[in-house]
Amino acid sequence: MLKSNEVEFLIVGGGLSGLLLALHLQARGRSFLLLESASMPGGRVSSEQFRGYTLDRGFQVMLDSYDQGLPYLSLAELGLGYFDSGAYLQGPQERAYVGDPLKNPASIPDILAHYPFSMREMWQLLWLTLSLWRRSDASIWGDPESSTRAYLDNRGFDKAGLDRFLQPFFGGVFLDDNLEVSSRLFCFLYKRFALGRAGLPRDGMSAIPAQLAKQIDPGSILCSQRVESIHGQEARVVGGSSFHAREMVIALDKPSASQLLGWTEPSKSRETRVYYYETDACPLSRPALCLNATGKGTIRHISFPSSAQPSYAPVGRHLVSVTTKNQADGKASQLDPDCLLNEVGEIFRLDAQHWSFLRSYHVSHGLPVMPSMPGPGFLHHADHTWLVGDYLTYPSINGAFESANKLANHLLGLSPCGVEAS
Numbered sequence: 001m002l003k004s005n006e007v008e009f010l011i012v013g014g015g016l017s018g019l020l021l022a023l024h025l026q027a028r029g030r031s032f033l034l035l036e037s038a039s040m041p042g043g044r045v046s047s048e049q050f051r052g053y054t055l056d057r058g059f060q061v062m063l064d065s066y067d068q069g070l071p072y073l074s075l076a077e078l079g080l081g082y083f084d085s086g087a088y089l090q091g092p093q094e095r096a097y098v099g100d101p102l103k104n105p106a107s108i109p110d111i112l113a114h115y116p117f118s119m120r121e122m123w124q125l126l127w128l129t130l131s132l133w134r135r136s137d138a139s140i141w142g143d144p145e146s147s148t149r150a151y152l153d154n155r156g157f158d159k160a161g162l163d164r165f166l167q168p169f170f171g172g173v174f175l176d177d178n179l180e181v182s183s184r185l186f187c188f189l190y191k192r193f194a195l196g197r198a199g200l201p202r203d204g205m206s207a208i209p210a211q212l213a214k215q216i217d218p219g220s221i222l223c224s225q226r227v228e229s230i231h232g233q234e235a236r237v238v239g240g241s242s243f244h245a246r247e248m249v250i251a252l253d254k255p256s257a258s259q260l261l262g263w264t265e266p267s268k269s270r271e272t273r274v275y276y277y278e279t280d281a282c283p284l285s286r287p288a289l290c291l292n293a294t295g296k297g298t299i300r301h302i303s304f305p306s307s308a309q310p311s312y313a314p315v316g317r318h319l320v321s322v323t324t325k326n327q328a329d330g331k332a333s334q335l336d337p338d339c340l341l342n343e344v345g346e347i348f349r350l351d352a353q354h355w356s357f358l359r360s361y362h363v364s365h366g367l368p369v370m371p372s373m374p375g376p377g378f379l380h381h382a383d384h385t386w387l388v389g390d391y392l393t394y395p396s397i398n399g400a401f402e403s404a405n406k407l408a409n410h411l412l413g414l415s416p417c418g419v420e421a422s
């Protein structure tokens with residue numbers, strides 16, 4: 001029997017993993033309460049409206065080839081505006097656009113005309129795509145594991161070729177310019193990029209958690225409730241209230257879980273910083289990331305989010321995002337936004353002097369550093385206490401959802417993809 005002030009499940013943390021788990025519980029008629037420390041749910045997927053612009057807290061994208069948030073996530077309702085499946089590569093001499101030749105054969109003449117790759121590099125990239133395309137996720141996750149850099153070295157990519165495309169592109173995806181991240185995550189995400197497209201929701205990346213949150217009974221989510229301690233089946237929040245549940249689910253980012261549960265092993269994070277500017281024109285003809293392939297400078301990539309998703313800027317204006325590389329110690333560099341524009345001019349040869357600075361965001365915990373991937377999915381931490389989150393699968397939106405699906409599967413008998421088993 002539940003006591004009068006007790007719910008069956010208490011979910012601590014309202015990021016994507018906590019929200020999806022809540023929806024699974026709700027669909028099965030189980031009683032729960034979700035406590036989130038911030039003023040709204042969403043965790044690391046969040047956006048801010050500023051002077052008519054939509055600013056995501058850290059450059060991020062949604063891939064339509066992700067498969068784990070279903071059936072609660074509707075991509076159609078998010079109204080994704082897509083980036084091209086390709087990128088501008090800014091080299092020391094010129095900028096070349098490289099489209100995905102398999103998805104967009106029309107880009108082949110461009111690639112051949114500008115030819116940023118040698119024939120050997122072209123063939124290596126094509127072969128990588130074809131070999132990952134036809135493999136199941138399970139077989140990719142079962143591959144021997146090394147760093148991404150070692151994996152690509154072993155496949156015969158030379159340093160110059162890597163520096164032209166895979167390093168600046170995946171350095172941005174992983175927030176890791178040295179490509180130390182697991183080769184398994186690289187292969188998994190390379191395949192997802194090859195199969196799908198990257199987009200931005202009409203209302204910003206925060207529309208993803210907002211879409212989940214609005215399906216949850218409002219009485220079952222309490223925001224601005226920071227849990228400061230957990231003792232058995234009781235959670236105490238800052239301010240003194242306490243909540244009881246039969247089962248505790250800690251759906252936190254790893255540093256917060258570590259602090260709450262008193263883990264002694266330090267939790268390592270990958271940081272990031274993005275600078276946003278406004279301008280009246282987009283100098284690039286395609287909605288694509290412009291990668292710094294010069295090997296110099298502090299900028300990792302530039303993009304015009306409003307060219308992929310026009311709602312990110314007021315009519316007639318454009319939003320620019322400039323993401324910087326991390327320093328050798330892994331810390332995100334803090335730069336003067338106006339000085340950064342000189343580098344935009346020198347390296348990217350874009351006339352940026354009229355760009356006007358809006359805001360910058362520093363995210364100290366962007367992605368968890370994990371020794372091996374994928375993690376177990378969820379953990380049974382102690383009696384009636386469970387852990388979920390991206391650090392227990394692999395760092396990404398899909399990983400956070402997969403973690404929630406796996407715990408729901410365990411607790412509620414759902415099928416592995418998170419829908420009710422028949």
Ligand SMILES: Cc1cc2nc3c(=O)[nH]c(=O)nc-3n(C[C@H](O)[C@H](O)[C@H](O)COP(=O)(O)OP(=O)(O)OC[C@H]3O[C@@H](n4cnc5c(N)ncnc54)[C@H](O)[C@@H]3O)c2cc1C
Nearest residue numbers: 013015016017037043044058060061227253390396397400
């Ligand atoms: C800048 C950036 C760019 C990214 N880019 C991409 C991308 O392009 N594509 C992609 O797939 N993934 C990307 N990711 C990764 C993805 O956003 C995360 O993997 C995912 O959102 C993690 O969800 P989560 O539920 O595991 O954790 P979180 O989102 O961290 O959720 C944890 C929640 O717990 C709350 N909390 C913390 N402490 C307490 C407490 N004591 N009491 C109550 N609540 C608490 C937090 O406020 C938060 O809401 C990016 C992440 C960042 C930061």
